[in-house]
């Protein structure tokens with residue numbers, strides 16, 4: 139362990155400030171980057187190579203003493219902040235009690251408590267059950283397994299720009315080649331892609347876009363062969379694409395009428411991120427199965443499939459599981475995270491942050507015609523950069539703005555099929571002033587790169 143790692147104390151009490159005391163990355167981070175190069179596979183990239191020693195509220199503090207404003211939450215994971223009080227308390231208690239038994243060998247309460255909470259929180263009032271896993275990709279794979287077992291059908295429909303993970307089945311389900319799929323085939327079969335509703339690029343209403351997608355599904359797959367439709371209600375990696383109103387309800391209705399399992403991949407959009415507990419809540423869509431991960435457990439690895447009890451129970455005993463799935467420490471963290479979300483009314487906080495971010499981004503878009511669209515919901519906001527007057531993506535400008543933000547102590551993330559979208563996912567524990575300062579830097583970055 140390095141000397142600085144011992145000294146670090148993170149959590150909500152960390153001073154909430156942007157503080158730059160060296161270049162980014164600083165000399166200590168650069169030293170560690172050399173060690174990373176020596177020991178860590180190059181395929182595991184790092185976007186902003188400052189080594190973190192403490193984090194909390196809305197900041198990340200690096201080994202050089204720089205304090206960076208976090209507008210990414212480790213990709214929508216630290217929704218309750220880093221080392222949130224209830225998460226830290228529950229994790230400490232659980233580690234002291236026991237770290238693992240394997241739920242499939244000898245069970246424990248935390249697993250069942252998380253499943254009970256998921257039944258209550260996810261959309262719909264029907265009888266629900268859950269199964270717990272370690273990663274989002276694993277949850278998506280299991281949702282497909284459950285849908286296939288329940289329907290006796292093989293085919294899976296996903297959408298343009300979709301991101302569902304990096305395992306073999308989920309690579310097939312993910313749209314983008316580089317960096318997720320290139321050279322990693324052959325991919326799993328029986329995965330079909332339908333056109334997404336992408337208002338900036340297709341100009342279609344939700345009903346029109348759904349009719350277009352359903353026509354492709356009907357003609358190229360056939361409902362009788364289709365086990366499930368898997369869709370992100372707001373797309374994550376694919377560019378924070380928000381489908382036009384009516385798109386999701388129309389797809390869900392078609393799925394229901396045709397005995398097709400409707401799976402909402404809420405791994406990025408779930409757990410208060412969009413201003414509702416789940417993004418599907420916004421239009422009252424009730425999925426048959428919901429996959430969750432990321433924001434569920436305050437940073438510990440946990441994922442779930444939650445859905446209609448009769449679908450979940452279609453799988454034979456022993457057909458679902460995994461050595462670590464629903465690890466007791468991760469479950470304790472999830473219960474702490476849910477407690478923080480409930481007590482702090484973090485769904486409402488996400489809406490407040492969304493209003494604040496949208497105002498800043500719209501002002502920025504009025505000044506810089508490279509910003510083709512401001513979109514998103516709650517604390518899941520984005521801007522898409524295109525060459526002015528067109529929808530030709532501008533990834534070069536996106537990279538320049540991004541580099542400026544990083545050098546000036548603001549952690550921003552990009553995404554999108556063309557790498558031309560900024561996504562803003564602050565922890566919901568960030569303060570207004572710090573958020574404003576973060577967006578001041580984003581505005582400076584646009585001015586400095588124009």
Ligand SMILES: *Cc1c(COP(=O)(O)O)cnc(C)c1O
Nearest residue numbers: 273274275301302303374405406
């Ligand atoms: C991140 C993500 C996944 C994959 O989750 P991992 O935990 O990285 O496996 C799947 N679906 C969506 C929508 C995601 O954002």
